[in-house]
Amino acid sequence: MAKNSSTRSVGKACFGNWLVTAALLFGSTASSVQGAESTDITRNCNECHGTDGLGFKPGVPHLNGQPDYLLTNMINAFQQGKRSTKVKMHRDITDAEVAPLARHYAQKKAQRPKSATNPDLVARGEAVYLKRCADCHVDNGRDSDKEAPLMAAQDLNYLIDQTLAFKTGVRKFPFLMDGAYKDLADEDLTAAAHFFAAQEQEVPKKRRRR
Numbered sequence: 001m002a003k004n005s006s007t008r009s010v011g012k013a014c015f016g017n018w019l020v021t022a023a024l025l026f027g028s029t030a031s032s033v034q035g036a037e038s039t040d041i042t043r044n045c046n047e048c049h050g051t052d053g054l055g056f057k058p059g060v061p062h063l064n065g066q067p068d069y070l071l072t073n074m075i076n077a078f079q080q081g082k083r084s085t086k087v088k089m090h091r092d093i094t095d096a097e098v099a100p101l102a103r104h105y106a107q108k109k110a111q112r113p114k115s116a117t118n119p120d121l122v123a124r125g126e127a128v129y130l131k132r133c134a135d136c137h138v139d140n141g142r143d144s145d146k147e148a149p150l151m152a153a154q155d156l157n158y159l160i161d162q163t164l165a166f167k168t169g170v171r172k173f174p175f176l177m178d179g180a181y182k183d184l185a186d187e188d189l190t191a192a193a194h195f196f197a198a199q200e201q202e203v204p205k206k207r208r209r210r
């Protein structure tokens with residue numbers, strides 16, 4: 001199966017590689033070539049994630065500013081079937097495309113549109129967050145420890161889906177996150193999603209000094 005799909009996409013992959021190679025060869029002086037690479041590499045993703053990595057529709061995550069290695073992990077999990085997905089295209093991303101895609105979205109810093117959140121749930125979610133999630137989803141979800149994705153200002157519908165997906169078993173818990181979920185009700189988890197969605201995506205000043 002993998003063989004077939006790679007044969008079919010050979011033409012496209014070669015063209016993509018050529019552009020990457022050209023961009024590498026000509027470096028920053030060839031800005032038009034680099035521009036072509038960025039547009040080209042995300043051509044299959046733009047409809048949902050935008051060229052800047054901003055999710056267009058409710059339920060589509062923002063990818064911008066997510067560290068390079070985490071985007072790589074996420075895409076690899078889709079490719080290898082370790083994470084289920086509603087979008088077939090995620091499985092068809094070729095190995096050669098992973099690094100340029102991850103690099104592309106990691107560099108994008110556009111302002112994420114904020115989802116409308118419920119203030120009562122944000123407050124309840126903050127309590128859950130501080131007790132259970134803060135060790136790994138550091139700094140209100142703006143930073144990461146133990147390979148946890150950044151969550152601040154993430155799309156609310158996406159966050160609710162994914163938060164519950166670990167509990168229902170649709171998504172496999174990463175190391176130690178199952179302990180953090182112990183005895184939490186769906187309402188607590190939904191509240192945590194509201195809390196993350198309501199956060200500012202910018203890193204606060206105290207962290208900028210590092």
Ligand code: HEC
Pocket residue numbers: 042044045046047048049059060061063071074075084085086087089090093101149158
């Ligand atoms: C039809 C819409 C659509 C297209 C096209 C699409 N995505 Fe997605 N993407 C989604 C949705 C919806 C999710 C949420 C999880 C799921 O159902 O797969 C997602 C999740 C992701 C995630 C995981 C984010 C996280 O925080 O864990 C990554 C990474 C990603 N997409 C990358 C891509 C890349 C790269 C492409 C292009 C090759 C692409 N997507 C094309 C809709 C899309």
Ligand code: HEC
Pocket residue numbers: 061073074128129132133134135136137146147148149159162163172174175176177180181189192193
């Ligand atoms: C021990 C560290 C740890 C703790 C504590 C933790 N998480 Fe996570 N979380 C992770 C890691 C690692 C991932 C990435 C999982 C993956 O790649 O599949 C993750 C992913 C997620 C995601 C998916 C985000 C995305 O964009 O794909 C959600 C939602 C989430 N965590 C919610 C929570 C909530 C809610 C809590 C607290 C109740 C929590 N986590 C506590 C480590 C942790």
